[in-house]
Amino acid sequence: MAPNTTECSKLITGCIACGKQNGLLQCSQCKVVHFCGQEHQRKYWPEHKIVCKKIGKARKELEVKQKNARDTMTDMMGIDAASIMGRKADGNHRREQLRLAGQILEIPTHVAVETALDHMIDLRNLPISSNCDVLEMVASCLIRLGRD
Numbered sequence: 001m002a003p004n005t006t007e008c009s010k011l012i013t014g015c016i017a018c019g020k021q022n023g024l025l026q027c028s029q030c031k032v033v034h035f036c037g038q039e040h041q042r043k044y045w046p047e048h049k050i051v052c053k054k055i056g057k058a059r060k061e062l063e064v065k066q067k068n069a070r071d072t073m074t075d076m077m078g079i080d081a082a083s084i085m086g087r088k089a090d091g092n093h094r095r096e097q098l099r100l101a102g103q104i105l106e107i108p109t110h111v112a113v114e115t116a117l118d119h120m121i122d123l124r125n126l127p128i129s130s131n132c133d134v135l136e137m138v139a140s141c142l143i144r145l146g147r148d
């Protein structure tokens with residue numbers, strides 16, 4: 001049984017190559033794709049590598065920027081202020097986080113949509129106006145996950 005990977009199809013929950021549910025390995029770079037073993041990991045890699053590398057890079061950039069923002073704030077205000085302000089600092093990286101969520105959504109797996117949703121819910125809670133695009137993405141994720 002080959003999984004259907006077109007956009008509006010059901011999300012894949014097992015091995016992305018064959019749909020098997022047991023003994024899965026997680027892709028270490030994007031963390032949103034699973035394989036039943038090295039054979040399917042190798043077989044699927046040519047198809048997966050472009051988006052996988054994009055996600056890995058976007059995630060790394062976001063993490064570095066969030067860490068730098070926290071470090072800067074720790075230097076300026078001391079550790080306690082930094083932990084309180086940490087969440088606000090993340091708001092400066094909204095664009096990076098949104099881009100990461102968008103790239104994760106290119107992968108039609110259940111865990112990918114869940115992960116993207118977590119990022120977007122994070123963004124939605126930030127005190128920033130014009131969050132319409134985020135709300136729209138959240139709504140479409142919820143539909144894909146079968147929730148309303």
Ligand SMILES: [Zn+2]
Nearest residue numbers: 015018036040
């Ligand atoms: Zn497989």
Ligand SMILES: [Zn+2]
Nearest residue numbers: 027029030052
């Ligand atoms: Zn991957």
